[in-house]
Amino acid sequence: MNYRMISHVLGWVIGLEGVFMMLPFICALCYREENPFLFLFCGLLCIVVGLPLCLLKPKQKSMFAKEGFVIVALSWILLSIFGALPFFISRCIPSFVDALFETASGFTTTGASILSDVEVLPKSLLFWRSFTHWIGGMGVIVFLVALLPLSGGDNMHLIRAESPGHSVGKLVPHVKSTAKILYTIYLGLTLLQVTLMLLGGLDLFTALTLTFGTAGTGGFSVLNSSIATYSPYIQWVITIFMLIFGVDFAFYYFIIQRRFKNAFHLEEVRGYLGIVVTAILLISLNIYPVLSALGTTTVADTIRYSAFQVASIITTTGYATTDFNLWPQFAKMILVILMFMGACAGSTGGGIKVSRVMVLIKSIVKEVKVLVHPKSMVKVKLNGRPLEHETLRGINVFCASYIFIFAVILLIVSLDNLDFTTNFTAVVATLSNVGPGLGAVGPTGNFSCFSALSKLMLAMAMIIGRLEIFPVLVLLSPKTWNR
């Protein structure tokens, strides 16, 4: 274990968080808040803690896969702890566990909240809450790699540990350039959305916070009603951008490069769009009779509701324009399945990922074929290429671990003795980084009903889900730390 290298990178991560806190500080100054120096203080605290660690240069710069996993897992835990300080110090969230839950939910782009009334929070805290989504969406380590003078192939271990997907590759030969390209695309799309939101008549604060929530596929809103009270134009902009941020970023890189053939060759993106369209149609058909019986809901409204909700859930954002808790069972079940599935690998979304689900289905088809023709040779392919045994094994183990961890956390959370729907969907919603579930944790509810232990477990579930399980398992495994 290269401890010095680990502490060096962690120092950078904490210091960078301090720098990020200057944005809400500016926000506090603009709105002339009661204690404007809250974020300046917290930011400086992070920098004071982080700086000595970064200045301590490691003697040995080499890093292996295990260091990559440990650094990434620790980074995300530390980010959540330090990021929770403003909530805790300002007494807006008096319990530290609650503050930690809220921040972990922010960074992991989950969007699950323990606050029943967010409108009373100062603007700077609301800004920070949403900004954590933006930071967490593409990842802190990716950001660091784009900036840090750490060179060499070692950085790929870090990116691989942080980025979602079963085969994280490079877009261009240099890791640094790859990280820069990813952030440029991310920033460009974010600016585009902010502009469209401003055109829709929102003020800059709301436009920024809602865009952060969309870009990181997070889901924190600045109103208790989430997105319901905004105009249909804003709702459609958010719907489309949620879907955009749920696509593999390689797709946009290919488009910019004018390699359209490569872009549309990505099987996962096609599958993702197919699933979205199917889900919207099925839900619309299912909810239309119910909604139109209740009142004056038109076909256009129905499609808007269902499109928004499907986009919000499959990309694991978690915004809501309507209380889907009241929808018929069939529509709700589709949403729960989408929660498990999640968005594309290489996007800012969470969940198991469309590509893994596609590979699993193909494996099942292959298995059946082999049972019928025992001597036949069949290969599972993705993007027209046969997948290696190792990749397949990785996907199978990932899905098995996902279910297993899901079960363990569900078991612990059930100690609180809440109803099945609440427990079940609370765990999916956190593990897949969605945010709201059904029942008591539905779009109008929140997670404050859970005990401190459950909140910690769910916060852990969010980080496990965001980092796709293994970095956290490596961190917790005693083998990693053996000398």
Place this chain on the structure above:
Amino acid sequence: MKIIIVGLGKVGQKLTERLSQEGEHDITVIDTRRAILHDVVNSYDVMGVVGSGASIETLQEAGVDHTDILIAVTGSDELNLLTCLIARKLNVCNTIARVRNPEYKKEVQLFQEDLGLAMIINPEFTAAREIARLLRFPSAVQIDTFAKGRVEILKFRIPSGSPLCDLKVVDIAQKLGCDILVCGVERGEEAFIPGGDFTLREGDYVSIVATIRDVTHFIKKIGLKTNKVKNTMIVGGGKTAVYLANLLLKAGIDVTIIEQNPDRCEELCEMLPKATIINGDGTENRLLLEEGIESAESFVALTNIDEENVMLSLYAKTQTKGKIVTKINRIAYDEVISSLGLDTIIYPKDITAEYILRFVRAKNNSIGSNIETMHDILDGKAEALEFNILKNAPIANRTIESLSLKPGILIALINRDGNIITPRGKDTILPGDTVIVVTTNKGYNDIGDILK
């Protein structure tokens, strides 16, 4: 610069390592073996593509359309040539192919013109040429040439009782009356570019730069042999041995080759009628004694097994006072090997990588200067570079005193139309000169890089 490397064998990996260390290239590597590709991509900052270099799809995925240089170094000559041919059809880039079959040697010229290859490399031939050069000057551990062969950089070990022992570098010219420049000293695992008050010791490996005449003069003065060897014994009859034997026979050196495989011996007989071919196991010391290892003035271990080469050389060292050259292909324990006290070790993959690097760097830059020659010295810890000085070079028309150089840099020689000048502070560098610079900072492309 955008570079594609096809084939991740020994040379391919070495090239990837060296090029990615320079940091400024976008490197994509292609190989059919997934596991090796995976390893390389994990260790260096490069992108990997699985597939055959001769497939258009693979090449396009690797971005051949935008690439500047394609280097084909797979194990197969034919595949390398085909890869270069296809790459040329897709994009007019510079292509480099490794072609090592001696049977293709004559056809090489033909390939080069018709296929538009920028460079053809043959590691075995390059290694053989290096060995041949050493055998013509057995006192040296390593010899590289600059200024079209007028200047040599020569490395030797200071024997006990030499007049150089405990002599300060600044006193050499005065005491021995030779116009040479000490550009590097290796002591143990450390390497220095010595200042004037550096004291030389017995056992140091010293690298000097001078004209060939001065080098010969200097070597005589300090009591080392200067005449070429009369005969040589080669163990292992591979491709390198054939090339080497040809070169040595031309220079009038007797060659004995010991080869185990009788069929190969027959082939060698046909190819090298003037050489003595022995069919037998070179690792049997009885055979070596029988063939007169004691009187051999040089011994070259060229078998395909590195460990065997090391053992053979160590044994030969106990039997003869002659020059011993050891070929090492694969094993990477440089420190361990150099502590064994073998005379000269030849790493064909390093030599090949160095040749290609020189080409890449020369292509990389032509603003004010470009690289004419490049050699790794001091066990790869430093580089000696020869730059062409063009009109707009940042150091043109300036005196050496007025240049503020980075640390670890030595301007060793100026070559002005064939006249070799040992630079003093008052000397001016003129356009049209070539300048030899020794530096411990690797990766320079431009003469401007030596300035602060």
